[in-house]
Amino acid sequence: MADLIEKIKDSGLTGRGGAGFPTGKKWEAVKSTPGKKKFVIANGSEGEPAVGKDGWLLENYPEEIIAGIRLALETFKAQKAFIYLNKNYFEKYSENLKKIIRELPIEIFREPGGYLCGEETTLIESLENKRLEPRNKPPYPTEAGLENCPTLVNNLETFYAVAQIAKGEYKQERLYTISGDVSHPGVFELPENWPIEKILHKTLNWPIEDFFVQVGGGASGVILTMEELENKVTGSGAIVVYDRKKTDPGTLMKKWLDFYFQENCGKCVPCREGVYRLRELLKQEEINWELVKEVCLVLREASFCPLGKSVAAPLESLIMKVIKR
């Protein structure tokens, strides 16, 4: 038991929520920070378009998720754990989860807001019934999270992986959500170091037509062309395939920006103002690409939280590689 954290570290596991922080380090921080209480949170907020792996796990491997949470509870002697689910997942999976949880100190919590609640400090604010927006870091949740106590926040898939590590069954695999212009969309469990190309072939999703992909998430993911498919998948493991002929880049940008416009909390200048301005700028007949790029820059460099920082990557890469401006 004592060496679970060592095992996690040895496995090289990184958080599956998107940020990719080394899981072993996070666990160690929670373990070593003294606190009156400690908390464990399993994040199943999954609010980004084109990502569905947490739902898939809830459907197929709920026991494993709870095994992982239980290991965390034991490792930290934590008071309580939460399974944090978006509204859909909450409706769909609560009953079944409860049957598995039984007497364990695990509460299933229904997410009160949208995408941003998946960000770990916003998630904690929501558990404390505050306005849904991120906190300053430091202090990090591992030092002062829920009720200002050391708190572990991991993605559902991370707990699933930890359960496998504990059993010695971890195979360095991760979950990929494949969608878009493909013939076999779905969630697939494959080696984490496979290039995109290989994944698309293996899942029988290699498109014949001219295409590009968005990798990481359906809003925050970066655009890669057919020539860049030797790369690995980052973020929360999504691959969205776009048929070039069928895809209008303008519509795509509008879709992303509408999403960010809807989901940003309004706390910081770059994201609140930047997303608003980008939407306006892209409505113009003559688009001022220079200004668009400048606003992207400030979003990436100056936003308070990962939501704002992530607005730029898809836009910048689409503009550069597909629109070619």
Added chain:
Amino acid sequence: MPRPFGARNDKNFMEKINIKIDGKEYSADSGQTILEVARENGIDVPSLCYHPDLQTRSTCRMCLVEIKGQKDLKTSCSTPVAENMEVLTESPRINRARKINLELIFAQHQEECPDCVWFFNCQLLKLAKRFGVKITRFPDRKIQRKITQCGPIVFDQTKCIDCRNCVDVCPVDFLSVENRGADISIENSQDEWKECIACGQCILHCPVGAIEGVGEFEEAQELGIKKKKMRVVQFAPAIRTSIGEEFDLKPGEIVTGQLVAALRKLGFDKVFDTSVGADFTTFEEAGELLERLKSGKNLPAFSSCCPSWVKFVEFYYPEFVPNLCTSRSPQTMLGGVIKNYWAQKEGFKPEDIEVVSVMPCVAKKYEIKREEMKINGLFPVDKVLTTREIAYLIKKNKIDLKNIAAGEADDPFGMPSGAGVIYGASGGVFESALRTVYFKATGKNPAGDEFKRVRGQEGIKINEITIGDKIIKSVVVNGIRNARKMLEELKKNPQAFQAMEVMACPGGCIGGGGQPVPTNSQLRKKRAAALYDIDAKKEFRCAHENPALQKVYKEFFVSEEIIRPILHTSYAPKKKSAIMTLKNSKETR
């Protein structure tokens, strides 16, 4: 107010560390933020939302810095220093981000510079110049937003940059952040149980002048027209050590004489000192305190000079209304004395006199309009201008306050006791009363610094004061959040105190909502210290020693029937006041 990192408040954790900023070595306290260390060492890191009085929110993103070894830029206001940290506060990368960010901020803010609290000291304009910002690349986004007024406070959403300082500083949670994303707005509470107490702290802490006192500064300009036969001005204790800041003088510089001269130059017929009014207040209040101590009724006795505090009690804790002393606040006290005693003596009708007060306070604008203030159907004070407004007028009339020959305030209300002057600092009202209580109880005047213990900037000062055979359990409070704590304490334990002084603003009136911007604890300390300097040098330190006061009592206030209506007022539980819409919002996007 809680701060996430505050080595300075938390001496136990203090540890010296070394950091490098822009290539130079500095020593810092662990727990300080990068911004604090930079500022201490004279490095000008731009900031808008940072305020030393408040918890760090990091909403404006102007204070970005680069930290060696870290991929992302970090906000220096929220990042604690660490051993051997290497920080860059300027670089092409930082400046590019700051510049566009600033443009985005500007595009939220409808400029109305000549009419702004910050006109002479605007951070936004300074930053725009520093970063060579083009203000016009984005159309103003908030032109169509609404402007509301509650009591004497005007909230202008067209200028707001959503930093939330006002929300955090408001002691009664009257302001809140509503909606999300670009629709975010700061709203006045519609809650029937929440009311603005007009303290004006939100004005002081707004970095961009989106909140102001009513009439600031349009109303000040109307002063040009004299409406009545006799126009009198009085100025509050706390002005004399703060207004200098508006004219580039050192904080805490005493400018009583220059202020008097400038007021005279502005065309007032008589210039009186509200500190003399304070002496009257002290005299009456000391009497009340003694009487209540004797009868045991309506204890603890609450001070009542601060109209925000009075309103707070009337609205939020009506059960404590009888505890408020009925003695008037200094400005309405003196207003009443002027329009009754002095008018009669000088051969004016009360309605022939216009009394203008220069106050460190926005709530005083509200106070003078209270029906309870009327004497024979007439308000004792006709108009209140804040420190900021009078400074604005002085500048506008090209009067050089710095170099003007000092004048003296007019007889008979030009010479206050030391007690009347320290009214401007937290503890001053109570200390003044104690000096007179001491005299009334023992027949002797106390030593000047006998009651020194009640001074200072701390929010809650609890003391047992011994006078003769009496022990007075007292508490001196500044800040309404602290006052709330004490009232809750009193609910549990009504015997906890016998006397309670409350000022709504931090440090008392020297930190008042009408004072110059910026504000912070260092400035407030200096303003207060200067008031005590004046006091220390006075021949008369006690209110009852003031010859002017003695004369008026002898000639005029000879019976309770005359004293009551002019020197006292009344209070009653209050209902929520209306929120007026001065300009309605239209479709915003």
